[in-house]
Amino acid sequence: MGLFDYIFKKKNEALLGEYFKMLNTYSPVFTTYDGGVYEMDLTRTAINSFATHCSKLKPEMSGSAHRKLLRALEFKPNYFTDTPKFIARIATILECEHTCFIAPVEDKYGELVGFYPLLPSSCEVVDVKGQLYLRYTFSNGQRGAIEFERVGIMTTHQYRNDLFGESNTTLKPTMQLMQTSNEGIINAVKNSANIRFMAKVANMLKPEDIKKERERFTEDNLSAENTSGMIIYDSKFSDLKQVESKPYTPNALQTQQINENVCTHFGTNMHILQNDFTEEQWNAYYEGKIEPFAIQLSIVLSNMVYTDRELAAGNMITFSANRLQYASNATKLQVSTQLFDRALINRNTVMDIWNMPHVDGGDKYYIRKEYTEVTKLDNGSSDDNTPVDDEPQDEPAEDTTTPTDEGVQE
Secondary structure, X not given: OOHHHHHOOOOOHHHOOOEOOOOOOOOOEOOOOOOOHHHOHHHHHHHHHHHHHHOOOEEEEEOOOOOOHHHHHHHOOOOOOOHHHHHHHHHHHHHHHOEEEEEEEEOOOOOEEEEEEEOHHHEEEEXXXXXXXXXEEOOOOOEEEEEHHHOEEEEOOOOOOOOOOOOOHHHHHHHHHHHHHHHHHHHHHHHHHHOOEEEEEOOOOOHHHHHHHHHHHHHHHHXXXXXXXXXXXXXXXXXXXXXXXXXXXXXXXXXXXXXXXXHHHHOOOHHHHOOOOOHHHHHHHHHHXXXXXXXXXXXXXXXXXXXXXXXXXXXXXXXXXXXXXXXXXHHHHHHHHHHHOEOOOOHHHHHHHOOOOOOOOOOOOOEOOOOOOHHHOOOOOOOOOOOOOOOOOOOOOOOOOOOOOOOOOO
16 A cells, blocks of 8 residues: 555545635645755754754643554554654654645544644645645655545744745745855865966967966976976966965854844754753743644644544643753752652652653652641641551550559558
8 A cells, every 4th residue: 555545545536626715815835945945954954953852742642532543643653654753744844834734544444543744835725616625746646635624734934824834935035145155165165275376477378378388387387297396487477476275264244144044033043953052941942942833733633633522521632741851960850859759740750850761660659748737837736648547556454453552641
């Protein structure tokens, strides 16, 4: 079974022929501008850094409905990709085209068993007798279609269009500046490596004669056959000077401006791209970039899987991350000790904070016993959390001794 049959099953392609027009007359066919935002080193690094961090998100399901999907979400959302690649591809497509379609994958019985991301640049929305379809074109020319209401849509920078995000055209001047800067560096390196001497022609010569004399001078003096280390030239040349080869460095302010433009566009910074960020920088990046992605992906997949009644009953798909993964050891120790003895986390959660394997019995919760309510401090009694011994206590033995006359005064 190929990818076409795997995602799209029993769709009548012959009927899907009309473009669906939005209210603003925009024809929803997606393209990226010339060159592609993923073709530059700096922009690709920014996109890949975001996708890599997002791939560490952990899928979770709350509620009892569709629990069979949990294993697919945790390990393999579709036949072709595992969970980290699945999340990373959604993040990459979203950053490159600001829109990502997620198609449901069903088994032969029509039951939902997974998800598959689709490239918007290969998609188009069509209308067939009032029914909207998303039509996808594969690289081999095959087409498949699926009902539009069954497709999940991830978007960023959504403004003019009612359903889809904007393009990366605002980054085009920066991309052109990056290309010009790279070409300037390459040409400067080539010129500094090729030009070694500069000579003034003493006599009037034809252009073709100048070319011949240049070749002759190079062959006689600059080739490997010249083992004497001496350069000799005749009266045809005057004022012969050696050109010093200096390394070319791009303008620092221009490079900084390019870096800031790219980082601002993708909501990141150079510390994140170079993986030398601090705890505070990571928390800021998570709050501003990764967490919104995780929330949107959770909502999109939940709406694809659950009905309104199931959502109202508390069923939901969420994506979480260990935010303490990049925290300092001092912060990890403080969180571990302060939350563990208050029964807010268990031992296995502490092991996760320190990137250590789980232990047997690690799901149990523990709490300190010396706490008491403030209102009970005067009478010295502890709160209801103080354990009570359920074992019956032995009663004191009854005194059976008979009184004596000792100590009795007459």
